[in-house]
Amino acid sequence: MRYLFGSFLLCLVASASAQPVAIALHGGAGTIERGKMSGEVERSYREFLDAAVTAGHRQLQAGDDGLDVVVSIIQRMEESPLFNAGKGSVYTWEGRHELDASIMHGDRLDAGAVAGVTTVQSPIALARAVMERSPHVMLTAKGAESFAREQGFPMIAPSYFETERRKKALDNYKRSRRAGRDVDVDYKFGTVGVVVLDRQGNLVAGTSTGGMTGKRWGRVGDAPIIGAGTYADNRSCAVSATGHGEYFIRHTVSRDICARMQFARQTLDEAAATVIHEELVHAGGDGGVVAVDAKGNVALVFNTAGMYRASIDSTGQKQVGIYGTAP
Numbered sequence: 116m117r118y119l120f121g122s123f124l125l126c127l128v129a130s131a132s133a134q135p136v137a138i139a140l141h142g143g144a145g146t147i148e149r150g151k152m153s154g155e156v157e158r159s160y161r162e163f164l165d166a167a168v169t170a171g172h173r174q175l176q177a178g179d180d181g182l183d184v185v186v187s188i189i190q191r192m193e194e195s196p197l198f199n200a201g202k203g204s205v206y207t208w209e210g211r212h213e214l215d216a217s218i219m220h221g222d223r224l225d226a227g228a229v230a231g232v233t234t235v236q237s238p239i240a241l242a243r244a245v246m247e248r249s250p251h252v253m254l255t256a257k258g259a260e261s262f263a264r265e266q267g268f269p270m271i272a273p274s275y276f277e278t279e280r281r282k283k284a285l286d287n288y289k290r291s292r293r294a295g296r297d298v299d300v301d302y303k304f305g306t307v308g309v310v311v312l313d314r315q316g317n318l319v320a321g322t323s324t325g326g327m328t329g330k331r332w333g334r335v336g337d338a339p340i341i342g343a344g345t346y347a348d349n350r351s352c353a354v355s356a357t358g359h360g361e362y363f364i365r366h367t368v369s370r371d372i373c374a375r376m377q378f379a380r381q382t383l384d385e386a387a388a389t390v391i392h393e394e395l396v397h398a399g400g401d402g403g404v405v406a407v408d409a410k411g412n413v414a415l416v417f418n419t420a421g422m423y424r425a426s427i428d429s430t431g432q433k434q435v436g437i438y439g440t441a442p
């Protein structure tokens with residue numbers, strides 16, 4: 116009896132002290148309104164988000180490294196035409212695809228990023244290679260592609276990224292612009308991002324995107340900018356952003372959320388809400404973030420009509436959502 120009681124106590128202590136894990140992901144924020152999407156399309160998004168967050172959580176529970184989890188779940192999203200990342204990326208004004216991605220590890224603040232790549236199937240995998248196998252943080256366009264080839268990444272035909280839906284979005288965008296009308300298509304949303312707390316207690320964040328429909332002149336958004344679209348620091352939080360990149364760059368959104376936790380002692384929810392619902396709204400920037408802190412709390416915060424999102428926090432509570440109302 117005493118032995119049984121002893122092992123029961125040991126189990127309790129072990130589970131109380133086990134490093135918790137948590138994951139949150141997004142597939143873009145924007146004018147995603149109830150009733151505008153067919154039931155079938157909505158179902159495919161929900162099923163995808165649910166399966167992706169469940170798979171990532173399982174990997175974390177099994178003790179997989181946070182970097183592996185972030186990269187594998189983002190790759191799953193890059194391969195799906197549902198999102199504006201990898202296959203399914205939006206078109207530039209010239210009808211091309213220029214992809215951006217970044218990743219950051221919160222232990223030593225290691226980071227890697229690529230911008231404007233056109234022939235690499237998985238920009239997030241390349242961003243990780245920049246972090247782990249180069250002395251740099253960020254590589255762009257042709258240089259990033261030479262590095263990819265040197266590292267043995269296969270070159271793919273740019274036509275791999277084409278989809279009918281995004282081509283139509285570009286045509287609509289151009290028509291509106293030429294007619295001097297407001298752009299009525301959702302031209303800048305659909306980026307993907309994943310943040311995790313792994314069994315080793317490390318926070319990791321990653322983001323991948325095709326950017327904004329109709330972008331020109333080598334425009335680069337926030338997604339590959341460390342501190343804007345992506346940030347991770349074990350002392351505070353890991354953040355991945357989606358939205359109108361120019362605002363996220365100016366407001367260094369991801370770093371600001373982490374800094375508020377670290378220096379102003381705000382909670383994750385407070386920090387994310389202040390930046391997304393106050394700072395950004397005041398400036399006119401729309402979008403949102405997913406974030407996780409060192410205790411495994413998660414925050415899914417956006418100031419748009421919706422954000423494709425899913426999370427499982429340290430208590431195992433799962434959320435999957437598309438629409439929402441901003442507080």
Ligand code: ASP
Pocket residue numbers: 143144199303304305306324325326327335336337338356357358359360361
């Ligand atoms: N933040 C991305 C960009 O500005 C777009 C998005 O998240 O939808 O490139």
